Amino acid sequence: MIDYAIIYNPTANKGDVGRKIDDVCKFLKDLNVNFEIHASEYAGHAIELASSLAKEGLRIIGVGGDGTANEILHGTIISKTGALCGFIPMGSGNDIPAAVGYRADMQRACEIISEGYSAKSDIGYARRDDGTERYFLGIGSQGFDSEVARRSNENKEKDYNMIILTLLREWENQQIIVKMDHDTFEGEANLAAVGLSGAYGGGMFICQRASTEDGLFDISIVNIDKVKLARQFRKMYNASLLPHPDVSEFRSKKVRIEMTNSNQAPYYCQVDGEVLGLVPVTYECIADGYEFIRPKTNEFAEEFKQKYGHYYWECTH
DSSP states (O other): OOOEEEEEOTTTTTTHHHHHHHHHHHHHHHTTOOEEEEEOOSTTHHHHHHHHHHHTTOEEEEEESHHHHHHHHHHHHHTTSOOOEEEEEOSSOOHHHHHTTOOSOHHHHHHHHHHOOEEEEEEEEEEETTSOEEEESSEEEEEHHHHHHHHHHHOTTOOHHHHHHHHHHHOOOEEEEEEESSOEEEEEESEEEEESSSEETTTEESSTTOOTTSSOEEEEEEOOOHHHHHHTHHHHHTTOOOSOTTEEEEEESEEEEEESOTTSOOOEEEETTEEEEESOEEEEEEEEEEEEEOOSSOHHHHHHHHHHSSOTTOOOO
16 A cells, blocks of 8 residues: 655755655655655746645655745645645755754654654745735745845855855845734845745754744844855854854744835845745734654754854844
């Protein structure tokens, strides 16, 4: 009997996933996991596959990077079947599986799938005014970072450093309005990040206090001089950015982001690296919104602590 559908992106991580998918299949077979396998062929295809296969009664496993992970979870959720969803992180960025405790370890992820433990997590829901919508596990952002994501998605080589350096020379901050449950921010910002979990861009912690277990978003609104902004990247990677005098932090269940002036060029919005379009956009945190196959303990958090000497949510400076 087939229990799982493995959906993989053969082009993820510069084709590395396609080259190693046979290894994934061998690990799963050795662990007595019964599965069928499907390759995504174009943007959005994994959403279609996940939704269709979930309706056939299968548990859905995404193999690839954060783009694949988001398509898999979104497709599974919108199937309205309650099918369990899990990940084998093998991308250039693996922040979405990390949000529910996975380390970027292919063999260990296969073991987690075979163990079959599952638990609920908060999920994020983003909706633009034109009806475009997406569920997510990571961060919804608008501004400098969403423009990096947009350009990266158009650049098959995904040379983040070159994209960032080019954008820094061109970038001009805009005025935004961020409406939250009990607060409103209005002013200039490089970016506004709405974090269900803490990191994006392959481990850059912009919302390092965020948790998928508290029913709230952590919001970081950044207004750092663009030259100084580049110098903060190292602090994001070791989760030591916050607190920062030029980062306003809030918590909220619902968040609405708009441009202050309708005549200015609007920011793009993105979730989990997937660009949805231009703001306005509304976010909602859904407490215990979906059940994922995951490790019993947060193995990513423990790995991070072993490397840096502290958990990423601990603001130690």
